[in-house]
Amino acid sequence: MSAPCVSILLPLPGSTGEAASARAAIERYLETTGFTFDVIPIEAREGEGYGAQLRRGLAEARGATIVIADAELPYPISAIGDAVAMIDSGAADVVFGSTRSGEDPRNLLLHWTLVPILPDPAVRLKAFSEHAARLTIGESKLPGGACDLELAFLANKYGFRVERLTVPNGGTTRSFSATSLVSAIRVRLINRNMGYRAARRCPVCFSNEVWSCGQIPDNVIRCCKRCKCRYLNRIVADEDTGPVRREIGAPRDVSDPFDDTHHSRGARDKTSVRRLAYLRRQLTAGARVLEVGVRDGGFGSVAAREFEYVGIDRAQPAARGARAKGLEVYCATLGSFVNTGPAFDAIALFHVFENMADPYDALGRLKDLLKPGGLLFLTTFDTEGILYLMTEGRRMVENFRNHRILYSRSALIELLEHSGYEILDIGPDFEFRDHKFLRHRVINRWPYLAALLRPILRILPNPLLVTSGSMSILAKRRAGPTVDIRSIRSVEPTHAR
């Protein structure tokens, strides 16, 4: 593998001897690292600001990683190597050098106006992957130091993963100050007037009013302003057709407070029975029912007693385990499953729809499997729900451990109606949870409630019926032709930046 190629941009405040020595020092250092590199000093032109200098320098940069260094080199030179390593390893698309590990409280207003992660004005050290540099620096408009604010804003707009690199010292010149609110408002106005290139569209409603609302290890969570959905920025391509992205491996650490899969068998069975009772009211005995994502076969075991049950799961061990219970379960994805029998009367998806990368494709396939008037029963998170909104910040990693797109109630209704379904019933989803699980969860979050919780739980039934902020939807396949949403999609690419 060839060494990574790095372009170092060195915007010069003037033509001073200091700049020449900085350049020599950077070159000396980079020679020891084994990187292929070019150092590009950018002389200031008459009346030209920092931002304009960066854009001019970027045109000359050829590296796969682009670093913007300070001519005065106030930090140890090895920080440049660290920044390159962070980009090169894929840990971040954008790195901001900073003298502090957290945010500067003086910039509170700027954070509120723009984005949560701003560069440190005292440190001009920044590193970008080539793609991130071309988009953020290339799209920036402000001429002076406030261009840094614009870069932070655009990094968020285009969904780049931003990390901080803590360096001990800062420079003497600051790129922007806490009073740069005017610049921040200018950035907002340019954005409002569509002055920047549009971001990649929302996969649900195709709006380009999308935003990064959080970062989890290795990925960025995007949020759509229009439909309120949350989705993973980068969905691994080889898993694109899979309906269930659940890895069956060694049991998870039981002490993991966010894992809700280890509540007892009794609670899960009661949930399955409750779901079946709901379906029984809608279907006649002996109806043909398909479950997508069978997990442990819990629902299948109870459903097979009354209905002609078929299950699919993309995980081989899950399918095998369910078959061992005597169920008709195939190891298949929604895309690869071929129904050899008659069309289904109902299809159930319990927290599986969130795992599908393309909701339109999935709903189209489900529609093909259903008979006209057939029922779709799905449970999923509700990003408009109060419980979800209250816990979103804390549970970001957990929410996206297995999920790719989380839907809001209104978006899901619109999605189903556009895909040829008619909503029959929608409401909060209730599941049984045992006391041990509830205690664990509550005490983990609010330890002071421990003493209060014990006597309360003692008088409540075990397992207890609770809602986790999810919704359950029952929809009917319409008989008529559907809106051809795929032809709309071909005009409006969602996943091409």
Ligand SMILES: [Zn+2]
């Ligand atoms: Zn949307």
